[in-house]
Amino acid sequence: MTADDPEVSVLIVDDNRTVRRGIRLRLENARGIRVAGEASNGQDAVVLARAERVDVVLMDLHMPGMDGIEATRRITADRGDRCRVVLLTSEVSDAFLVDALEAGASGYLVKGHDSDQLLPVIRGAAAGTATISPLVAPRLLRELREARPAPADPAQLELLTAAERRVVGLLSSGVTSNDDIARHLCVSVNTVRTQTAAALRKLHLDDRTQLALWGARNGLDRRNP
Template identity: 50%
Template sequence: MTKSQRIRVLIADDNRAVRIGMRLQLDNAPDIEVVGEVGNGIDAVMAGRSEQPDVILMDLQMPGMSGVEATKRLLDESPHRPAVIVMTSFALEGYVRDALDAGAVGYLLKSHDSERLVEAIRTAHRGDAVVSTTMMTPVLREFVRRGRGAQLDVSAATLSAAELRVTVTLARGITSNEDIAQHLCVSVHTVRSHLQSALKKTGLSDRTQLALWAVRQQLSVQDAAQSS
């Protein structure tokens, strides 16, 4: 993979230790290139314009200008529209709405989602939503309310009853394979298998998109039961 083919990432966070930690993770990914690090919202806007990153990891609370305002300015004023992933320590629904209003494609909690940072960047670069597992339900509601994501015209009838149960559970905010398995009293292998099958049948690319699709379809536990 050539340098020009890599996903260009800008890190915006006022905590230097956080920036270093993110860079260490991303430097190990062969398809990702960190093109800049900034510590405040004003510099985030300037670097976003000059470096034209594909993805920006944007802290919500920074001096000079908030991450929400920086995101809004970048996406409103620049012809180059990067995918902005909000990175925050706060699991509050008000912050979700503000971030999505500004144009962010996702919302991750620093404390819970650091291990999936590389995959989150790849997902955002593909144009898919990126959602913290902790904030799955409110973020999904906001995406659906705004008409974003998972708009495929795929009938829920294409899924088996078991696949529907797993999908509905995922959409309710129970996101790890282990937690879904415990909730449904099945094995982790069974959950993994049903999720893979559901993704294949719907043509969706990841679990977040599958959950978005389920919410848009207004699927419920009753739907899964009726398919049994």
């Protein structure tokens, strides 16, 4: 992050005061991030997200009254792309992940497991990038494989080089780390980053999550890299 990057305002939503305090302390020490407020339930989150015009909401899932899914749905319907919602929960469930994405969430992180990714995910969400925890991403991809629609445009596969298809194939099979993909293919991490960026550009996709889903729909997860 550079000094020219805009400040990201964040709303912390969790019914556990201790959790909110811990997140606030971490964010307040991060450059370029401003904590705009806190909420302990979904209804207050909707009101504050609108009033404070925040960029990113860190949303718990299970809260009294309005839960995180319904609050996410209302915030994204109200503010659209002007506010991104990232679910931060201890729930590891296919159903909740799908519900969150359908409600308009731009990310799904698992408490404890993804704590080191919190700051880059917040910045990425503000920039329009979606992130799904590696702990739950393979579950979503397996669900897609079980009910895979026919590829919308098979000719798109020809846009990618063989090396790019191998990278996308691993990504869509649930190998989400650049380091792990590099080890599987015996290439450098920089090569993986370059090939991922090239695939995103050629397919006009916004982020790695969309690329993984595209790969699963087009059968790249079943090909031997």
